[in-house]
Amino acid sequence: MVTTLKSIIHSILFYIYIQCTNAFVESINTPCITQVEAISDSMLLSKSMEKFSTHVTKEYCYSELPNRKSEIYGINISDDCYVYSKQRYIHLYNHTISRCGQCIEIIGPSLMPYKCMISGWFTYNGSDINDNILNNIILVNDIVAKKLVSEKEESGFQIAMSYSSCNYVVLPSLIVIRSNSTTLTILVYNTNERLYSISNGVWSNVIDKDGYFYIDPPINGFYERLVVSSIERRTIVFNKITSQTGKVYHPISQFSKVKENKNCCFIPSKIIFSNTINYSALNAGFKYLVSSFTIIKNLFINDKIEATQGVVSTQSISLLLNGKRNGIIIQYPTSIQVTKHFKETVIQINSSSLVVKEIYLAQLNLVSQNDSSNVHILLDLNENCKFFIEKAFSNQYNLRIGLNQTIKGFFNSLIIDFETNDSSIQITSAESIERNEKSMVGCTIDSFDCNYTECSVSNDRDCYQYCGSCMPGFHCTSSGFCEISTSIPSSSFSYVHFLVLFLILFVFI
Numbered sequence: 001m002v003t004t005l006k007s008i009i010h011s012i013l014f015y016i017y018i019q020c021t022n023a024f025v026e027s028i029n030t031p032c033i034t035q036v037e038a039i040s041d042s043m044l045l046s047k048s049m050e051k052f053s054t055h056v057t058k059e060y061c062y063s064e065l066p067n068r069k070s071e072i073y074g075i076n077i078s079d080d081c082y083v084y085s086k087q088r089y090i091h092l093y094n095h096t097i098s099r100c101g102q103c104i105e106i107i108g109p110s111l112m113p114y115k116c117m118i119s120g121w122f123t124y125n126g127s128d129i130n131d132n133i134l135n136n137i138i139l140v141n142d143i144v145a146k147k148l149v150s151e152k153e154e155s156g157f158q159i160a161m162s163y164s165s166c167n168y169v170v171l172p173s174l175i176v177i178r179s180n181s182t183t184l185t186i187l188v189y190n191t192n193e194r195l196y197s198i199s200n201g202v203w204s205n206v207i208d209k210d211g212y213f214y215i216d217p218p219i220n221g222f223y224e225r226l227v228v229s230s231i232e233r234r235t236i237v238f239n240k241i242t243s244q245t246g247k248v249y250h251p252i253s254q255f256s257k258v259k260e261n262k263n264c265c266f267i268p269s270k271i272i273f274s275n276t277i278n279y280s281a282l283n284a285g286f287k288y289l290v291s292s293f294t295i296i297k298n299l300f301i302n303d304k305i306e307a308t309q310g311v312v313s314t315q316s317i318s319l320l321l322n323g324k325r326n327g328i329i330i331q332y333p334t335s336i337q338v339t340k341h342f343k344e345t346v347i348q349i350n351s352s353s354l355v356v357k358e359i360y361l362a363q364l365n366l367v368s369q370n371d372s373s374n375v376h377i378l379l380d381l382n383e384n385c386k387f388f389i390e391k392a393f394s395n396q397y398n399l400r401i402g403l404n405q406t407i408k409g410f411f412n413s414l415i416i417d418f419e420t421n422d423s424s425i426q427i428t429s430a431e432s433i434e435r436n437e438k439s440m441v442g443c444t445i446d447s448f449d450c451n452y453t454e455c456s457v458s459n460d461r462d463c464y465q466y467c468g469s470c471m472p473g474f475h476c477t478s479s480g481f482c483e484i485s486t487s488i489p490s491s492s493f494s495y496v497h498f499l500v501l502f503l504i505l506f507v508f509i
Contacts, residue, residue: 137283287333339403
């Protein structure tokens with residue numbers, strides 16, 4: 001009777017502790033990484049991606065889980081995505097933990113936010129692409145890709161990405177993968193959170209970087225309860241866990257939700273060319289292609305255009321010309337709603353004589369390509385672009401192209417129809433101007449990680465990822481480490497008193 005009463009009191013105290021620690025969860029910052037390249041399964045099979053795809057291998061989370069594809073909810077509903085191998089971990093101060101099961105929100109040219117679950121990673125064994133480019137790539141399946149773009153694409157495309165909780169209506173699961181006399185190997189899945197630790201109230205173990213928990217076997221045949229915590233200090237409780245392998249356990253609820261300070265939008269690359277940018281370090285998914293072609297007659301839909309790629313140097317893009325009337329193609333890798341994003345494009349061109357006849361928004365479809373030229377089919381053409389050109393110096397022209405919002409639809413190219421006596425011209429600067437300046441801060445892939453810190457420097461702005469909070473009586477320094485505060489708020493004392501009281505009651509009752 002006494003033992004039963006003691007067990008009930010322990011359970012009540014443990015429940016109160018879980019609820020109170022959850023109550024102290026704050027809102028978290030979710031930085032927006034604006035330049036990420038998404039590549040789908042079918043894109044990997046296209047000829048344009050051959051140099052990349054032949055060196056890529058996918059590796060999978062939860063490889064030891066029986067019936068992985070049906071058991072993992074995100075994979076089962078085709079919400080799986082894969083990061084580069086060097087992005088598969090979160091690096092905390094004294095732990096490296098796995099991203100397996102974490103959800104991210106991605107948004108592409110369709111402007112429809114979509115959530116996917118990190119289900120593995122890819123490795124690259126080639127030598128042509130460096131880590132700076134690979135870190136900014138995620139692989140998605142064709143179903144996800146169709147939700148992100150408006151047209152069928154042959155190669156990678158730009159998206160924006162941020163950490164997010166998935167809204168899956170499924171309970172988390174815990175399974176004992178392996179069991180022996182010294183260790184239980186436990187997998188917790190379908191949480192769609194960044195898992196951190198597992199505890200029975202006496203000991204606590206941090207998740208291993210392979211995504212599994214390793215704990216001692218229960219002494220009395222089973223654990224009364226195991227508490228799994230996320231980085232955000234949210235918790236779920238599993239009851240009556242034995243050493244039996246293959247048995248699946250569920251908690252009574254999901255992780256409690258936490259407010260995400262999210263402001264993440266898709267913004268296409270604005271810079272077409274600048275001498276301040278190293279183009280060899282840019283992902284193909286957000287790099288403009290500038291080329292030239294000879295115009296014999298006025299352009300019409302379904303025309304075939306054979307264009308010569310411009311030669312990019314640190315100072316300019318040089319375009320070879322053939323004849324008096326020529327065209328410049330400024331092509332973005334993906335079809336976008338150009339006039340929704342940009343109000344004008346400004347270009348500086350070096351030429352001894354330049355007469356602009358027409359400027360079009362166009363949709364080009366690549367038919368064939370080699371190292372120096374591309375053959376396109378002109379699928380759509382809109383000639384309502386207004387422009388203004390002025391001669392700034394003896395051999396320099398400034399061209400401003402207005403992008404009227406009355407022009408609707410998706411396009412991937414600007415075509416400039418012009419005449420000149422030069423055999424070549426040089427574009428020294430080209431940039432599109434945003435229609436509405438966003439208050440959003442665009443972050444790099446570095447903000448996706450905690451970079452060996454133990455707390456969040458800032459939790460409501462800029463590019464600081466949520467990486468944990470300091471205990472009451474401590475504060476987070478500018479370098480991301482906890483140190484003792486010189487003054488402790490009275491509210492912190494109440495929290496400390498609660499924890500001390502809980503421990504005393506739990507141990508001595």
